[in-house]
Amino acid sequence: MRILLFAGLAEAVGQSQVDLVQGASTQTAGDLEVRIREGYPDLAKSPFRIAVNRVYAEANDPVVDGDEVALIPPVSGG
Amino acid sequence: MRILLFAGLAEAVGQSQVDLVQGASTQTAGDLEVRIREGYPDLAKSPFRIAVNRVYAEANDPVVDGDEVALIPPVSGG
């Protein structure tokens, strides 16, 4: 599963997307967050929300293969 | 003493200014209002404020010869 990164998160990791193997432990957005924080030390403590298919997701929203997943750091438009 | 009229007040009286003889009974803006309402039946019940020298006046503000006096009906700019 490909995960899009933006702004400070992309800079922290040094790339604008990362890949995560999906499985039994990544059924929800909350699961994904745990896996990402474990798998990418640069993101362990960064504040972000997860968006699934371009919509902010709650922790128990399901994530399935093929979903567009993104990490959204605190926004600062305007 | 010349008194400027505007908008609906000017239309009611049919002219854009009226004259009032100043005297002992017209020492203040409040006095003037009484005299105007008595002297001009068309203005007897019209809502207006009095401005003296282009500033809204209170009832006990003095009025002297040479002051620019105007009757200000409810404003509706914008």
Place this chain on the structure above:
Amino acid sequence: MIDIQTEPIDPEEVLSSVVNPLGGAEVLFLGRVRSETDGREVVHLDYEAYGDMAQSELEDLVQQVRGANDVLGIAVSHRIGRLKVGEIAVAVAVSAEHRPEAFRACRWMIDKVKERVPIWKKECFEDGSKWVVEHP
């Protein structure tokens, strides 16, 4: 810019006059002649001002806004004479570092203009006209 004018108001000009390098926020208010009022079709509006006093009131209000140290720039322009439907009657622009002050000052200014400044409008319909007295 503090104007009472018979020529059409150019919103871009009013806005430009307040732009400040330290300003992160600008708010522009435009009051426009509506095509109908209380369901009646408006043909045009006639605006009349007690010009000298209106100018002086506007200057006083602008000074009050400028006295609040969180506003970087303010401009107000009011049109008088005959206005067609869709034309701009009044424009207020404010520049501030951040948006809360810009919104607040712009709203305060237009509220005060409508409350205090000696300008009057007469709505002209197909079958008559009347001086407006409410403050909508």
Place this chain on the structure above:
Amino acid sequence: MIDIQTEPIDPEEVLSSVVNPLGGAEVLFLGRVRSETDGREVVHLDYEAYGDMAQSELEDLVQQVRGANDVLGIAVSHRIGRLKVGEIAVAVAVSAEHRPEAFRACRWMIDKVKERVPIWKKECFEDGSKWVVEHP
């Protein structure tokens, strides 16, 4: 008009897009790149967006405003890419019958844009840069 664009924003164009014959009030908000932040001189700002989601969030917010039946028109335009000091980063315009609704909807919209829409800015100074995280 709901736009995320790299070209300069034309405030007049954003404003024109909301004008409505029934509208007596328009409010335009402009967010502009300030020359300094916390006393440091800004050289430029780099804006980045998660474009598809930002567009979708803006459309959703605009729908919410339009759902309130007292708003006649709303437009929002956000610029991305590199912006110089003094350039417009965002514009929101609202048309309504009367001014309270126009002010309210314009303020609500810009607040929501800054709270929800996935756009980020990086302040670039002479001696470094940083992503902005506060909501001023």
